[in-house]
Amino acid sequence: MGGSSPTAKMFAVLDVLAERGSARLTDIALALDVPKTTLHHTVAQLEDLGLLQRELGGRQLTIAPRLAKLSSDILGAAMRHAPRHAILERLAASLGESCSLGIRVGHRTVYLDDVTGSSPLAFNFQTGSHVPLYCTSTGKLFLARMTAAELDRYLKSEPLVQHTPRTITDPDHLRAVVAEIAESGFACSDDEFVLGVVGAAVPVVDRQGRLLAGLTVSIPGVRMSFSDLPKLRSALDSAAENLAQTFD
Numbered sequence: 001m002g003g004s005s006p007t008a009k010m011f012a013v014l015d016v017l018a019e020r021g022s023a024r025l026t027d028i029a030l031a032l033d034v035p036k037t038t039l040h041h042t043v044a045q046l047e048d049l050g051l052l053q054r055e056l057g058g059r060q061l062t063i064a065p066r067l068a069k070l071s072s073d074i075l076g077a078a079m080r081h082a083p084r085h086a087i088l089e090r091l092a093a094s095l096g097e098s099c100s101l102g103i104r105v106g107h108r109t110v111y112l113d114d115v116t117g118s119s120p121l122a123f124n125f126q127t128g129s130h131v132p133l134y135c136t137s138t139g140k141l142f143l144a145r146m147t148a149a150e151l152d153r154y155l156k157s158e159p160l161v162q163h164t165p166r167t168i169t170d171p172d173h174l175r176a177v178v179a180e181i182a183e184s185g186f187a188c189s190d191d192e193f194v195l196g197v198v199g200a201a202v203p204v205v206d207r208q209g210r211l212l213a214g215l216t217v218s219i220p221g222v223r224m225s226f227s228d229l230p231k232l233r234s235a236l237d238s239a240a241e242n243l244a245q246t247f248d
């Protein structure tokens with residue numbers, strides 16, 4: 001890092017934050033094995049460019065909205081790569097329901113690609129829309145990948161707004177749900193963000209086990225109950241594996 005170009009230093013810092021979500025300058029320096037003083041100017045430049053920002057009331061650095069939008073736009077273009085969209089189309093056709101790919105951008109899930117199901121009243125994901133992590137099946141996958149400290153920070157900074165009567169707004173309840181998802185690798189939502197819609201999601205991971213995206217199916221509750229969602233896991237897992245291979 002000491003002899004690296006300014007651009008290389010910026011990308012090194014962004015790599016750390018992309019992996020951790022947020023971190024103090026001291027932690028970034030430790031991760032990169034450089035003195036903290038080496039990074040002061042780099043971090044200041046990233047903040048001036050609107051790419052990084054400080055979390056409210058703390059020293060944690062995190063991705064700023066400008067960089068989040070750029071990241072989601074780039075990933076959206078990549079996710080809409082023809083073979084990936086074709087896999088999503090096949091899954092939606094086989095299930096007759098709407099399917100989507102979503103990523104985490106800060107404290108939100110962003111849908112990067114979607115296919116609307118053929119069944120009547122099929123749910124429309126609206127590519128590009130931003131929704132909370134805590135009340136969507138895809139979002140819960142990302143919460144399940146957080147460390148205990150990261151989840152604590154998230155719960156302290158994110159208001160758990162009640163979007164429907166079934167939205168989980170109790171932090172301890174949400175922790176328990178997230179712990180189950182971390183163990184099973186399968187996330188569900190029960191009318192938690194949109195009333196009358198249930199959903200299930202599985203992770204799309206690379207060869208190193210890193211979470212690339214969440215693959216989600218959303219279904220009107222009149223056609224499938226929350227308790228029946230596990231029946232879809234085999235089809236979702238198979239499609240997620242196929243999607244992961246397109247990133248090799």
